[in-house]
Amino acid sequence: MEKKWWHNKVAYQIYPKSFYDTNGDGIGDINGVIEKLDYLKDLGIDIIWLSPIYCSPLADQGYDISDYYDIDPRFGTLADLDRLIAEGKKRGIGIVMDLVVNHCSDEHEWFKKACEDPDGEYGKFFYIEDYKDGAPLPCNWRSYFGGSVWEKLPGHDDKIYLHVFHKKQPDLNWENPKLRKEVYKLINWWLDKGIAGFRIDAIINIKKKLPFSDYLVDGDDGLSSIDNMLKEATGVGEFLNELAEETFRKHDAFTVGEVFNEKDDELPLFIGSNGYFSSMFDFSAELIRTEMTPELYKNAIFKAHERVDGIGFLSNIIENHDEPRGVSRFIPKEYLTDTSKKMLAGIYFLLPGLPFIYQGQEIGMENLDEVKDLSDLNDCANSNIYETSLHEGKSEKEALAHLINVTRDNARTPFQWDDSENAGFTAGSPWLMVNPKYKSINLASQINDSDSIFNFYKALISLRKNPEYESTFVYGKFTPYKTEQKNLLAYSRVGEKSVMVIANYQKDAQTLSLPSKIKKVLLSNISKTLDNSSLNSTEIVLSPYELLVVEMV
């Protein structure tokens, strides 16, 4: 495999609005990221992905961009961002921006011009259709946030526009070469500024199956999931190849795609050498919507990595800004402890590919347990989730309880820096409630505690980067071990060294027989040291939720 500069990197996702507020307005800002650069450097981070900070009405928290060339004043200025890029460079940290080009904001000048003259140049930047009241819509697709994808074009009773996400996020028409050129222009403008690359939002959505048509109704609302259409849409690769050619490849940028619904035979095109992207996220575990079990988790992540074996690098996560907290999702509540949190960290962190840490994950931040009222939350996706529950017959209390488990706000509550008011996130009043658990879960209490989750993440990163083991963790062959043994997650990474990652994903101890003897323990979440007799045996007893990283003889 051809070596790339980003292969051995560890990335960290910042959700700027909730990271650190320096001016007391309750909203995290770019200066807050700059202030915390040394913290991230100390943790061992090489790449920071910033969720969107461009000008935006924040209908979908910045994923609705009204000016691609400027920073929203709530986050700071372009000068602040230049400073962040420069300060990052000094510390060997690259800045990756979020690229949201499936749609823009309805407050972007392109859309405003399209509303002024739907038949003009900018009307063709969007999907605008004629419409007569009472007539059927062009298609029955359901937007990701609920309801039809069609909305009346402001100022035009006889026209509608397409939005697969929020109605304030009109879809850009990638079939139009002029639009594509504008997109490439803005990407190159940012790459020329010296950013390391992009995380690419909702990129599969840029290709629609045209002409518009109905798909199988799969809900009481008489609509059809976008996924049904995406399965039939072909040709996204032509757009993506042109995109890569006109922008990323020229800059040797690091790019990670938010890719869903890709087909097996497309994988080499997506992330193979000279693929459209450097990497793409592995969402296989996040996509499981039934109750999580260790077996489901194991199958999902192991299959995902076997699927790309020899092709390319996945980017591994346990959570992001669109998901509840990983520890709350993947570990049963009654067994959620520092030990089980560290186990989960070790499992995903040493897989092939790039580990991504989402802000707060490194201190074990958890979901909210309860809120008094829907209005304590903020995400634009909430009301649809809540209403759907009511519609299914749940009581208001049950609907709220369900929402608390799944809402994206779980990941968006402010970072818990310390146990002072508002968790040290802001001197003002935070834009979204602080998770009351900040009194016990916060960075200040962990930073000097060698047993803390924070220091475990630090140890994982230094193990990955230890020159003796780095090539093994980056390029070593991945092989699942004893997948049939229940609640055991084990795999080997074999390169210059032979390493095994072993996790006992259950509340009871279990015994495991190893393929050879252990040479030494590299990392353990229960401070395990092996005496001589254990080192001479190929059988080990694992404690509840134990994680063991060992070098094999």
Ligand code: TEU
């Ligand atoms: O998410 C795209 C996406 O595929 C959605 O289905 C996502 O799973 C969402 O959480 C559904 O509720 C990206 C961003 O990560 C997300 O924050 C944005 O809301 C979305 O695009 C629109 O830009």
Ligand code: CA
């Ligand atoms: Ca602020």
